[in-house]
Amino acid sequence: MVGSAQSNPLPADTNRVIIAKLVIAGNKTTKESIIRRELLFNSGDTTSVENFNRFVEKSKENLLNTSLFNYVYVNTFHESPTHISVYILLEERWYLWPYAIFEHADRNFSAFLNEKDWSRINYGLMLVKNNFRGKRETIKAKFRLGYKEQYQIYYDNPYLSKNQKHGITTDIAYFRQKQVQYITLNDKPQQYSNFSDYMLTHQNYNFTYYYRNKHYTVHKLSTNYTKASVADTIVSLNPIFFGNNKNQLRYFSLAYIMDHDKRDYKYYPLTGYNLTFILSRKGLNLFNTDQINIWDLQTSAYTYFNIYKRWYTGTGGKLKLSTRKKQPYFIESALGYEEFLRSFEFNLIDGQHYIINRAFLKYEVIPTRVKVIESWGWSKFNKIHYALYTNVFFDHGYVYNILPDPSNKLPNQYLYSFGLGVDLVTYYDQVFRFEYSVNPNGPDGFFIHLGKAF
Known part of the structure; x- marks a missing residue:
């Protein structure tokens, strides 16, 4: 492990x-x-x-x-x-992290390498204190400029009560952008820029309560308030950006989340399983401010096995269903954001519903090794562990869109991809993936990712 x-x-x-x-x-x-x-x-x-x-x-x-x-x-x-x-x-570990932010704003690292759009760079400062007071609390403050400005205060306390079963998270964030992704055409995001003025501002206030009775199951109840405004130019380019030619959007949301996690190592699992269930409502009709009314149901299940010595396999998938037929572009998302099929990293596949399944067969080339680099000096960092895996994988899925733009060909059809990969796993939960994948829609390609595939 x-x-x-x-x-x-x-x-x-x-x-x-x-x-x-x-x-x-x-x-x-x-x-x-x-x-x-x-x-x-x-x-x-x-x-x-x-x-x-x-x-x-x-x-x-x-x-x-x-x-x-x-x-x-x-x-x-x-x-x-x-x-x-x-x-x-x-x-x-080391718990105090002052970050100098210099990052791409694309949906994934491979998309940034493909576009090479240096105007989509974020920069700034972030301070993160993990394990605050020795109680596993997290405090974060972010000051970020560039493509997507962000100002954020975040606090998480998983053990608020004496019996260590109740926790809370609070997150307050303010965003503004001079360049905005306003529509998807030809299955790719389209940007509009006006560097003399802000095209989109977005405020988000979140409070989450969670309950963890024993070890492996967490129940969460999350409330959220979103307030956003967009320039008239964006509305003229896409009248349903907020829906019905609006340039402002306000709504409350409520979500119940259940997460049952028995994976051996959640950042790169080799054995165990994980089940999640999310039921959310965007638009609670409070104070006559809500301008949308959307129910979402999401569920996922993944399982992992050690089949023989250094051979591992895993499979699972995710399902999302929504009640509203056509949603504001600002809210609607399917594949290409947090979830995507490999080999489709450059694409956005918009829709109200989707289902995906993934599978891999993996071989442990270098079992976990520990190396002490005395010249680094600092004990928090000079003892590193690493492991190397090679794998073959297969992803497939389907996105349903009630009214896709005619230029978008990927919704409402069966999609699949397969490929080969090499994964490097090291300390501080870092995973580097190097993959070559193909799909019938093309093009084939080499992709780099940070973090586990699933």
């Missing part, structure tokens, strides 16, 4: 054991209660050896998936034939 360390599992010939002592070390910043929240065992527990060994592995996965630690070591020692002591040694 990425960032994990080999434990010394108890021999199976021992029948049952009692955990007499549990010692946690290395957590200079993180509160011990935050660590214990992720464990499936505690001092005083009596369990079978088989269950204990399984609990240890799952607990290590839980701790690594918090993104608080680079490495987790678990060792056990017999105090007597039936009593054991458990020692957990943690190596914490």
